[in-house]
Amino acid sequence: EEARLSAQGVLLGWPEAEGVVCDIGGNSMELAVVSGGKVGRRVSSPLGPFRLQQIKGGTKGILRFIRKVMKSLAADIGTGHDRIYLVGGSWRAIARLDMERRAYPMTVLHEYRMEPAALLETIDWIGKSDLAALRAKTGTSAARMELVPLASLVLRQLVETFAPKEIDVSSYGIREGLLYEQMPERLRMRDPLIEACRYAEKTTARMPGFGKKLFGFLKPLYADATPERLRMVKAACLLHDTTWRAHPDYRAEVCFDNATRANLGGLSHTERVFLGLSLLHRYKNSRAGSRLEPLFALLSDQQINEAEVLGKAMRFGAMFSIKSPEEAGALIWSPDRKDLTLELSPDTKPLFGEVAQARFKSLADSLAATATVRIAEPA
Known part of the structure; x- marks a missing residue:
């Protein structure tokens, strides 16, 4: 027994x-x-x-x-x-x-x-x-x-x-x-990580439900990603705003600590650090000099770069549209040509200000890509 x-x-x-x-x-x-x-x-x-x-x-x-x-x-x-x-x-x-x-x-x-x-x-x-x-x-x-x-x-x-x-x-x-x-069988087979992240978003985020929309907005960046990587992207999007109550000076590190120390299932140590680092970059462009650097050793250089890309993508997407980023515009990623295009809806163009431009360029830079912005034709 x-x-x-x-x-x-x-x-x-x-x-x-x-x-x-x-x-x-x-x-x-x-x-x-x-x-x-x-x-x-x-x-x-x-x-x-x-x-x-x-x-x-x-x-x-x-x-x-x-x-x-x-x-x-x-x-x-x-x-x-x-x-x-x-x-x-x-x-x-x-x-x-x-x-x-x-x-x-x-x-x-x-x-x-x-x-x-x-x-x-x-x-x-x-x-x-x-x-x-x-x-x-x-x-x-x-x-x-x-x-x-x-x-x-x-x-x-x-x-x-x-x-x-x-x-x-x-x-x-x-x-x-x-x-x-x-637990019923249907509940047993659910992903314990995603379920925990959904609960965290529902109980602590400012706009529960936005994580799913953010994930949809960022998916074009991951057209060729493995299911395991998409799972990490989805988890990060669900958690991206769950530490908003922390002081801005410490919010990035609180995000990292929560991901690496939380009682989460279905998450290897490497995945914990990947998730934490992506959330750190959700609030902070640079990780240089962080007290958390020893933990980065659990990731390869490629994984560190991928976490930075995801973090900067969330950083841009979360402020690009606080309601529905997929309606405000679309990301078009051409990895062969190293071109990242943002296609704005006509109504969104006046809202695409200096901060949004800077964050979009930062995302493109992390991909070593050219940043292109264009306006979609009216329907």
Whole structure:
């Protein structure tokens, strides 16, 4: 039952999750296979740290017990799974230590992704380190840190037995699984990121509903974009005005902080930073000298440029028309010719003032394109 609920919690944040959910508690460890939005085979084991403390024979005895149980688990659910999703406080503590060892610039644990080889290095590092010092650095409680060495032994054997390509941390577990159980199927399959952004816009933006119009206005810039990129563009448009209450001097950084630290599902760390950086550029032309620069390292140069383009596109579109930018004009993007054209409706021409021109040119510059403005023929 716990395995099923934990797996459903993972599906709440990752509807597309494929692999094995591993939930560790004090006395047990549960495994459940997830695929196609469904929970499949599941099994419970006595591999919780409290239970392992009762095993006789010291570390060698504990390791023999772990290997024996893990072999049985592998026989029950198979080993051909690319991903393992970790649920539980002991796993999160180890993931936080992995961040510390790697000097990772973000401390959000949800959707933190680890490669097997690097995780095994961290487990070795934990075994050689002063746990009290690590606890002080990471803010881990004494009670939790006390269980980390035993949990590390289990995690090492889990990785070596199942040989996943990637290990992901989920902050969603049994509680979220109970919520998932009450949701109708149509709601379960909705995108958790877009739903969260819609709710944020509805409750905090000045003009709820404008994000959808802004997205429609900017779509010509993304005619060849992947579904994943369009998803980020849509999320950014929905969030573009949700921090308007912040002081103008800090609004850009508040946008970034909200995106990178908010309790959002369906969002990798790279996507968090991309979304945050695009929202930063929604309010600010330059990111130079920002205290947030260490986080930019999670993005490639191309991703940084794409986030800047999106931010400047929102910056222009949001002030171009406060009612319906698609009715006021249309963007025409020719990537081969590097030409960005704004076709204004006749009624909009008098409103296309100096600030709008400057923001449109800034958008074109971020695309390394020529900016062209023309008036549409009257209908």
